[in-house]
Amino acid sequence: MGMLEVKDLQVFYDNIQALKGISLEINEGEVVSIIGANGAGKTTTLKTISGLITPKSGSIIFEGKNLLKEKAHNICKLGIAQVPEGRRIFSQLAVKDNLKLGQFTVKDSAEKKEEDRANFYKVFPRMSERKNQSAGTLSGGEQQMLAMGRALMSRPKLLILDEPSMGLSPLFVKEIFEVIKHLKEKGTTILLVEQNAKMALSISDRAYVIETGEIVLEGKAKDLLYNDRVKKAYLGG
Ligand code: ATP
Numbered sequence: 001m002g003m004l005e006v007k008d009l010q011v012f013y014d015n016i017q018a019l020k021g022i023s024l025e026i027n028e029g030e031v032v033s034i035i036g037a038n039g040a041g042k043t044t045t046l047k048t049i050s051g052l053i054t055p056k057s058g059s060i061i062f063e064g065k066n067l068l069k070e071k072a073h074n075i076c077k078l079g080i081a082q083v084p085e086g087r088r089i090f091s092q093l094a095v096k097d098n099l100k101l102g103q104f105t106v107k108d109s110a111e112k113k114e115e116d117r118a119n120f121y122k123v124f125p126r127m128s129e130r131k132n133q134s135a136g137t138l139s140g141g142e143q144q145m146l147a148m149g150r151a152l153m154s155r156p157k158l159l160i161l162d163e164p165s166m167g168l169s170p171l172f173v174k175e176i177f178e179v180i181k182h183l184k185e186k187g188t189t190i191l192l193v194e195q196n197a198k199m200a201l202s203i204s205d206r207a208y209v210i211e212t213g214e215i216v217l218e219g220k221a222k223d224l225l226y227n228d229r230v231k232k233a234y235l236g237g
Helices: 042-049 072-077 095-102 110-123 140-153 170-185 197-203 221-225 228-234
Strands: 004-013 016-026 031-035 057-062 080-083 158-162 189-194 206-211 214-220
Touching: 004 042, 016 031, 016 042, 016 214, 031 042, 031 197, 042 080, 042 158, 042 189, 072 080, 080 140, 095 110, 095 140, 110 140, 140 158, 140 170, 170 189, 170 197, 189 197, 197 221, 197 228, 206 221, 206 228, 214 221, 214 228, 221 228
Parallel strands: 031 189, 031 206, 080 158, 158 189
Antiparallel strands: 004 016, 004 057, 206 214
């Protein structure tokens, strides 16, 4: 059984059906991506998993627990951390305090929490130099790193990333993907939503292609990179 099992999700916004029966599965240690065009339903899928949207029908089972019976803050406590599209860091607070907020639900000693933060600074040296700076003064790419760091501070079992490369310069996109690769090597389970299909597929184990609320293709990321339909629609021919 997978760590996360999503079955036949149907989601409506008023009378518009955004998800028409989405099913997907993530196993421990996997990086799985969802690719698709604007408005396909990627963000809606993620928000439903993290409890921000209630589906009309379907099921979401995480480590054997039915998430549809849990409130969003409990889902976070169960070990799912989502980095939303557009980041949402606390811009008035210092970088280090943003990280500390991510540790709110961690039940461990202050020393261990400090160790977690130190590990983050090791992976993101750029953040170390900016610990005391207010987060709002960071560049877009740095804010994305901080948002990922804050999510990681909660020691999630499943890290969900919504469009981490959005709006970033090519150099930062590369850097963000390097970080995701590093997390993967450490065994972090990741669900990734990306417009940048090429990058996403190149670091994922498996992927799902979503079009107008439905999964139209799924498979090993390596195979999808060479799939004609994927190439035409998402990889620029
Ligand atoms: P993008 O990459 O542009 O964010 P997406 O694949 O994440 O796209 P969703 O944001 O999940 O797509 O949107 C799926 C569909 O649901 C779209 O048609 C969108 O217009 C609609 N939708 C999303 N949020 C709402 C809302 N709050 N109210 C009404 N319709 C919505």
